[in-house]
Amino acid sequence: MRRPTALFLAASFLDSAFGHGADGRPLFMPFGLIGGQYAIPDMATAQRLRRGVARLLPFALLPMLCLLALFLPPVRNAYALPLLGAMAASFALFSITFFLWVRHATRGLHRVDRTRQGIPALLDPDEALARRLLDRVRPPRTRSVEETLGALAGFACQMLLRHRAEQEGTAAPLIEVATHDGRLRYFGDALNGLLAEYPGSLWAGVGDGKPQLLLGPLFREMTDACVGDDPDYAQMIALLQRHWSATALILRGQGVVIDRWPDLFARALQLAAQDSDDSSLKPALLFMRAAIAMSKMDPAEILVPDQPAGDPLRRSRPTSRTTP
Template identity: 30%
Template sequence: MLEQQKKEDPQMDPRAAALINAIRERSKEDPLVGAKLGAKEVFQRLLEGMKDSKGVHIESLLTALGALVGYACQADLRAQALAKGMPETAPFQVVGTKDGKYYFFGDPLNNILAGDQYSVWSVVGGAAQHAGAKEFPDLNEIFQYTASVLGSEQFGIPRVPENHKPGDIPLNYLKVLWPALFPTIKLFCPNPTDWPILYSLAIQEAIYAGKGAIDPDLAFRIVMESAIPMSKVDLANS
């Protein structure tokens, strides 16, 4: 596991203020400039945080980023609902399981994951294809499998070959990294619709950087096997 990083919002020092002003100015020409710059920042922070004497375990990095991008889809919808004066769970169909946990479903969530032009599937898939991926994961099968194992020990465990298993499960990465990185995400992307895009672009960086160590097909699968279940979790009560 990564060490817990500080959760406090970053101090609005002159550098942060200058960064925000620069992003505001450049966003007139490129609306995604905050997401692009934030993606590079997040990628570098995770590289540094996950490095050991052998380097960075690419499967663990992809799993962590997959977990983050999946939950970012849910967080985006929650923030939009609150901004409209609605309950933050309004966009979702909430499903309870026998173990007392709740999970979040619905077309708006699936659209951010796999439907929009800037969906996780589109942005990450573009990078995987560019890196040489020949076979994409079966998206519908992952959605169906995720729903079928709700409330079980199999939920949220990426189905990948034994020699490519991550160092920890997606939920554990998410619980540590989401609160640690969220202040930075908000700094680069005040608009919540950009949060999943930022993480998707960070995954692009990881796929390009890791293509010598892991097949892009498998890298894409690890990301989606982590992202889809983590988009459903009730993080506050996990």
């Protein structure tokens, strides 16, 4: 669903106070390039700062409304001087209020050394594409944003391992397990690393620094579900079959290498959390539950269009096969 224009403009105004440094760290830049830049340590802090800027948005609009009123001849002829005075007063009020709020909001935040930081990127290079992915999975198109993004991210982790193995001419580091009804599921340390253990894992992107131990129950639950007849697991498979092909076509059409796909889905979840002002861990856990579940899937069960040789969507031989 496309967001209303007013909401889009408001979001753009909010985004102008945030950016990324040359090292990729998120920054809070309340006064743009000419003022202080502060490192944002976690998602909860980012959401707190965004809420603060959003609350001050009406003060920023007052001078603009006065200026727009001056373009109306009847209003300008009758109230030119009062409007000019109101515009100056409202601008001063916004400036003072914003300055005082920034001083309070940035207490305890690390101020970045601009001489070492270099010019920050005002726009997140991945935000536009992540936003497009997010808009595609909002209800009613899917039953859950978190579950859909997680399913896509988990399956993308397995596809990434297969792609890397094909590029190196080796077997994918996956353990193939045959279920009692002949279906195949995939496991392995490398897959768990991409999900939760490596520094750039999905959990590192969405877990807000929380320990990996929180995912233990999810790994056990989804491991049992993927080899059984769990109806919730079957619904996740149907969800992935419905959305994977179209999503993969979009990412390939944008020239996005598969190495970046998992991170883009995690970035889309972060945007969803920002939009809903949800600073709890629930969205991340729902995301990871679906990611763990669909990372085990046999690619042959996911309907994808025919791909040229060497495409990351093709299957590669596993390292071993066991029977439960």
